[in-house]
Amino acid sequence: MTRLHVVSGKGGTGKTTVAAALALALAAEGKRTLLVEVEGRQGIAQLFETEALPYEERKIAVAPGGGEVYALAIDAERALLDYLQMFYKLGSAGRALKKLGAIDFATTIAPGLRDVLLTGKACEAVRRKDRSGSFVYDHVVMDAPPTGRVTRFLNVNDEVAGLARIGPIHNQAQAVMRVLKSPETAVHLVTLLEEMPVQETVDGIAELRAANLPVGGVVVNMVRPGILDEAAVEAAANGRRTAVAGALAHALERTGSGSAVEPPVGPLLEQAREHTERLALEQQGRAEIAKLDLPAYELELLGDGVDLAGLYRMARELRKQGFL
Known part of the structure; x- marks a missing residue:
């Protein structure tokens, strides 16, 4: 032990x-x-x-x-x-x-x-x-x-x-x-x-x-934590603005933020793009850690x-x- x-x-x-x-x-x-x-x-x-x-x-x-x-x-x-x-x-x-x-x-x-x-x-x-x-x-x-x-x-x-x-x-x-x-x-x-x-x-x-x-x-x-679901991440990575905008609008609507004001889709789309880039880098990091063949643990x-x-x-x- x-x-x-x-x-x-x-x-x-x-x-x-x-x-x-x-x-x-x-x-x-x-x-x-x-x-x-x-x-x-x-x-x-x-x-x-x-x-x-x-x-x-x-x-x-x-x-x-x-x-x-x-x-x-x-x-x-x-x-x-x-x-x-x-x-x-x-x-x-x-x-x-x-x-x-x-x-x-x-x-x-x-x-x-x-x-x-x-x-x-x-x-x-x-x-x-x-x-x-x-x-x-x-x-x-x-x-x-x-x-x-x-x-x-x-x-x-x-x-x-x-x-x-x-x-x-x-x-x-x-x-x-x-x-x-x-x-x-x-x-x-x-x-x-x-x-x-x-x-x-x-x-x-x-x-x-x-x-x-x-x-x-x-x-x-x-x-x-991840913010977008897999479909939205894929859409943002591939530059599909309509799909990402729809996902963001749906997320805002569920929280009640989208009913009163028009969501600032442009800045949110830019954040979605940055988010997907970060997720890609994190996945690369996880892949490198996995190659070490050691127990790995994650803390949020x-x-x-x-x-x-x-x-x-x-x-x-x-x-x-x-x-x-």
């Missing part, structure tokens, strides 16, 4: 929103999920309408069926202090280094070190057990860096294990990669039905597969923006489509 869900996507596709909705979906029916943020943007706190998250695991939502969602904004400096204490028993020395600015210096000049600490903390949460031997969290969802950086981000511990041949650093790096490359992990990519996000998704999945990282599914976000565009109620709605839709 997949326990670590890594969610990535091109900027602007709504990956943080999807990660939050997925955490709610996975926490349903009494499960406990940890939602992890690694980029320091406090996007999770904004979505759940709560104060900025500290470096601690804090309950932020209750899912249907009594499940709980906890959240953690991982801070690289604090994660390094945890690492020093866990493997070298240098808790007090680590705090002294922090006061001197050495911790901040180390994590700033070595971005690879930051990624090691961030992935390591997330994997520690996946492996953590309570006194009875049960996992503390049924699922961990990571709001990961964008598609163009996610493969290197996840694969950084492979490089570290190669550099440090022996010792606790080598062992820790290998332990993290055992989690990230196991069936317990799945990397999901979020996209839109637009040319650039779809192409970046295709390229990102190719990179993940080349690095032997487990790919999960593709979430197509912000899908806009929420016209009023995403609030807490919208997150629960998205979570229900993910469960309905079998994203578990």
